[in-house]
Amino acid sequence: MSETEKNTNPPDIEPSSTRRSFFTKLWILLGVVALAELVAVLFGFFKPRKQTISATGVESVINAGSVEKFDPGTVTAFVRGKFYLARLADGGFLALSRTCTHLGCTVPWVAKENKFICPCHSSEFDISGEVISPPAPRALDIFQVTIENNLIKVDTTKRMKRSSFDTAQIVYAEKG
Amino acid sequence: MNRILSSIFPSLSKPRREGRSSIKLLNSLLLHFRPRTVNERTLRFSLTWGLGGMAAVLVFLLFCTGIMLKFVYEPFPGRAYDSIIYLQQNIIFGQLIRNTHHWSGNILLLGVFLHFLRVFFTGAFTAPRQFNWIIGLALLGSVLISAFTGYLLPWDQLGFWAVTICTSMLEYIPLVGKWLQESIQGGPEMGPAILTNFYAIHTAVMPLVLVFLMGFHFWRVRKAKGLVILRSPDESPETRGDTVPSIPNLLVREIAVGLALLAFMLVFAMLFNAPLADKANPGLSPNPTKAPWYFMGIQELLMHFHPLFSLVIIPLLLALFLLAVPYLDYGEDNTGGVWFFSHRGRKIALLSVLVALPVSTLFIMANEFLVDFGTMLPGLPDAVSNGLIPFILCLLVLAGFYSFIKKKYSASKHEMVQAVFVFLLTAFVVLTVMGIWFRGPGMNLTLPL
Numbered sequence: 127m128s129e130t131e132k133n134t135n136p137p138d139i140e141p142s143s144t145r146r147s148f149f150t151k152l153w154i155l156l157g158v159v160a161l162a163e164l165v166a167v168l169f170g171f172f173k174p175r176k177q178t179i180s181a182t183g184v185e186s187v188i189n190a191g192s193v194e195k196f197d198p199g200t201v202t203a204f205v206r207g208k209f210y211l212a213r214l215a216d217g218g219f220l221a222l223s224r225t226c227t228h229l230g231c232t233v234p235w236v237a238k239e240n241k242f243i244c245p246c247h248s249s250e251f252d253i254s255g256e257v258i259s260p261p262a263p264r265a266l267d268i269f270q271v272t273i274e275n276n277l278i279k280v281d282t283t284k285r286m287k288r289s290s291f292d293t294a295q296i297v298y299a300e301k302g
Numbered sequence: 303m304n305r306i307l308s309s310i311f312p313s314l315s316k317p318r319r320e321g322r323s324s325i326k327l328l329n330s331l332l333l334h335f336r337p338r339t340v341n342e343r344t345l346r347f348s349l350t351w352g353l354g355g356m357a358a359v360l361v362f363l364l365f366c367t368g369i370m371l372k373f374v375y376e377p378f379p380g381r382a383y384d385s386i387i388y389l390q391q392n393i394i395f396g397q398l399i400r401n402t403h404h405w406s407g408n409i410l411l412l413g414v415f416l417h418f419l420r421v422f423f424t425g426a427f428t429a430p431r432q433f434n435w436i437i438g439l440a441l442l443g444s445v446l447i448s449a450f451t452g453y454l455l456p457w458d459q460l461g462f463w464a465v466t467i468c469t470s471m472l473e474y475i476p477l478v479g480k481w482l483q484e485s486i487q488g489g490p491e492m493g494p495a496i497l498t499n500f501y502a503i504h505t506a507v508m509p510l511v512l513v514f515l516m517g518f519h520f521w522r523v524r525k526a527k528g529l530v531i532l533r534s535p536d537e538s539p540e541t542r543g544d545t546v547p548s549i550p551n552l553l554v555r556e557i558a559v560g561l562a563l564l565a566f567m568l569v570f571a572m573l574f575n576a577p578l579a580d581k582a583n584p585g586l587s588p589n590p591t592k593a594p595w596y597f598m599g600i601q602e603l604l605m606h607f608h609p610l611f612s613l614v615i616i617p618l619l620l621a622l623f624l625l626a627v628p629y630l631d632y633g634e635d636n637t638g639g640v641w642f643f644s645h646r647g648r649k650i651a652l653l654s655v656l657v658a659l660p661v662s663t664l665f666i667m668a669n670e671f672l673v674d675f676g677t678m679l680p681g682l683p684d685a686v687s688n689g690l691i692p693f694i695l696c697l698l699v700l701a702g703f704y705s706f707i708k709k710k711y712s713a714s715k716h717e718m719v720q721a722v723f724v725f726l727l728t729a730f731v732v733l734t735v736m737g738i739w740f741r742g743p744g745m746n747l748t749l750p751l
Contacts, residue, residue, distance in 0.1 A: 172485050172499075205585055208491070224585075225491055230470030231463065231587035245589035246467060247605070248744040263609075263684065285490060 190221075190278040193299045201235045201253060207282050209269055210235060210242075212253050218296035221280040222255045223267035233266070242266070256291035264289045271297040335520070337528055340552050343543035344529040349424065349639075352559040353417035359560045360410040361512060363567060367403035368505065375455065377501040379494045382457035383581040390578075397575065404576030406567055407449050411596055414445050422627070422723060423651075425637040425716065426530040432628035434522040439624055441515050444508060446596060451504035453594050457497065462582035463591040465500075466492050467601070474609035492584060530639045535647075539636040589743050598737030599730050605745065606669045608689030615693070620726065627723070632715045647717045650707055654721045657703060658728035665696070666736055670747050700725060 188207040196202060196213040203210055203224070210222045222242075226233045231246035241258060242251040250259035255266035270284035276299060288295065343349070374393060376385040389396040418438060421427060427435035454465040469492075472483040488495020523529065533541050579588075593601045603612040637643040642651050675687040700722070707713055707721050742748035 208584075228470075229467040230491070231467065231591055232585055233587075245587045245743075246463075246591040246745065248746070260684075261605075 186281060186283045188280045188282060190280055193273065193276045193278060196278075199253070201237070203235065204280070207269075207280060209280060209282065211271075211278070211280065212255070214254060214296060216296075218298045219271050219273070219278060220254060220296060221269040221271045223269065223285065225267065226262060227257075227264050227266060228262040252291075254291040254296075265291050268295055273297060273299045336552070337524060337548055339545045340528055340548050341531055341543050342546045342551075343532045345546075345551060345555060346532055347555075349532040350529065351416070351420060352555075353413055353420055355556055355559055356563050357410060357413045357417060358516065359563050360406045360413060360567075361516065363406045363564065364403060364410065365509065367399050367406065368509075370399050371403060372505060377455070377497055379457060379497055379582075382455065382497065386456045386458075386578065398571055401571035401574065401576045402567060405570050405574065407452060409567070409570075411445055411449055414442055418442055419727075423642055423720075424530055424532070424639060425643055426639075427628040428632065428636070428638045429628075430526045431522070431530065431638075434519060434526065435628045436625060437515060437519045437522060441512070441519060444511050444515060448504060448508040448512065449596065450594060451500040451508065454497065454500045455504065456578055457582045459579040459582055459586075459588050460577060461579075462492070462584070463587055464593050465496070466587075467591055468593050468597060469496070471600075471604070471609070471613050474613050476610070476614065533639045535640050535644045539638070590741060590745050592737070592741070595734070595738050599734040602666075602733040602737035602741070606666065607692060608685045610685050611689040611693050623722075623726075627719060630715065630719060635714055635716055637716050643714070643716045643720060646711055646713065647720055650711055650713055650717050650721050651724050653707070654703075654724035655728050658725045659732065661699060662729040662732040663736075666732070667747075 188204060188209075190202075190204065190211050196211065196219075198213050198217050199215045201210050201212045208224055210224060212220045212222055214220065224232050226244040226246065226249055228244065228247055228249050231244050233242045233244045233249075233251065235241075236243050240253065242255075244250070244262065247261050248259065249257065249262035251262070251266055252258050255268065257263075257265055265288050268286050268288065270281040270286070272279045272281070286295075371389070374385055374389045374396065376382060386400070389400060421435065421438065450465075450468065454461045469483055469487050472486065473479045475482065484490060486496060486499055487493060488499065531542055533539075592598060600612065600617070603616065606612070607616070637647075640647075642648040669692070675691050679687040679691070703725060704718065704722065708718060711717070713721070736747075739750040740747055
């Protein structure tokens with residue numbers, strides 16, 4: 127009985143149980159899936175391009191030279207590696223990023239005043255990259271330094287963020 | 303030949319009924335885009351100042367010059383700067399086209415900002431125009447993004463470092479900031495990917511978004527039956543002017559404003575060259591490094607507040623306030639078309655400027671030379687001492703001003719919202735002016751020149 131009634135005017139009666147509404151739901155589901163795929167594709171296009179960074183022709187591991195080349199208490203700039211190699215007064219090494227932690231400007235080493243001074247908002251850092259004067263919120267990033275057979279190597283892909291300077295970050299040459 | 307012509311323009315083959323068929327054709331072409339008749343009062347220059355129309359003309363001019371530039375410009379870090387030099391030195395009128403594009407972009411920013419103020423102060427955001435205010439805000443944002451992405455493209459020291467500091471600001475946004483910054487910059491530092499990203503956004507994404515939003519914006523103006531009707535504070539909302547045909551009344555005015563603007567842009571572009579600094583050098587930050595002028599207000603704010611407040615909380619609250627403006631409950635108060643809502647509204651708006659101007663200047667000076675919450679309260683985290691505390695202080699000043707106005711004038715909701723709007727607007731203008739003209743080397747406060 128009820129079935130004949132349904133057949134007489136199908137659009138009006140219980141749309142939730144009809145085949146039509148099933149297909150409507152299927153369409154919506156497919157639409158949501160398609161939208162999710164589109165979003166995923168867009169994200170894929172937009173994410174940081176790791177290949178282009180390595181494809182710029184700069185080697186990621188830089189041979190800085192032998193330990194004796196650097197006097198304690200000096201800072202040497204490595205333009206191609208975009209870092210400074212600092213030899214602290216006690217003879218230990220740190221590879222400091224040249225990018226200011228405040229807004230990304232390049233920080234020059236001012237040898238006369240023995241500190242890094244950012245030209246953009248006058249943040250100041252000491253030789254270990256520690257903040258002396260804000261607005262920089264944290265110490266300069268460091269790169270991994272390894273010393274083998276008195277040769278210093280800096281891996282520019284291993285960038286390490288730090289909130290402040292810590293003696294554990296210093297790398298020393300093995301004393302033979 | 304005739305058959306081909308008539309297939310293109312079918313109306314040509316029909317016998318002419320009257321001598322005015324060309325006007326009829328024009329009428330039908332614009333029928334769905336422009337109104338057939340307009341209220342005579344909305345034609346007055348003192349209502350619109352022609353600002354919306356000027357913005358549309360500038361967008362058109364930007365599209366034309368932008369397409370021309372696309373044939374010369376090479377979007378690669380090694381070649382972009384040289385292609386600009388080549389454009390300026392070797393291509394006939396190359397410099398002129400670049401100048402026109404550059405200055406049109408800057409004047410467009412100024413124009414849409416003034417248009418935004420005009421719409422606010424004539425109460426044109428009230429029903430039925432509420433949602434068009436939102437579309438307008440989206441257009442304002444789109445124009446800002448277009449200008450900012452274009453700023454980088456010459457790949458000179460100016461654009462490179464301005465974009466460096468602006469995209470580095472993104473890092474301070476909680477949770478997604480780091481990801482956002484690295485996605486846009488193409489790595490932890492500015493990489494070649496940023497030029498590809500900005501070029502795509504500037505020359506494809508934003509033009510599409512602009513065209514879409516502009517169509518939407520104009521359509522909503524038509525749905526609201528034209529512009530808000532100008533009247534003096536004493537006239538009742540029922541006062542309406544006569545209705546007159548759009549052609550020629552509206553059309554001649556639009557053509558006059560458009561042509562005058564085009565002539566002005568051309569002369570301006572002939573007299574002033576678009577700036578071009580040295581080729582971008584990632585190893586050398588210029589001193590001082592400044593954001594584009596339209597973001598200097600935010601950079602100045604950053605000098606006084608912790609990034610969490612200056613880059614996230616304050617801009618977010620401002621955006622929420624602007625989005626909420628048309629949807630606040632104003633009761634039965636109909637103020638559409640009245641400049642500054644009422645006689646009292648004009649007085650309060652003027653007072654808001656006169657209070658906000660010295661207060662915001664004094665706050666900047668005090669924070670620069672006298673008060674440093676960071677060293678005064680060394681025990682607290684920076685986000686509290688340099689963020690929350692000065693932020694609450696500013697809120698208290700605003701709240702004090704609000705209750706003073708409310709008590710003294712027993713002002714309506716419209717007038718109160720306007721008072722807050724004018725107060726914040728004045729502070730924003732002061733911050734921007736400070737940042738552009740009063741910040742020298744090391745971003746220290748100095749006198750201009």
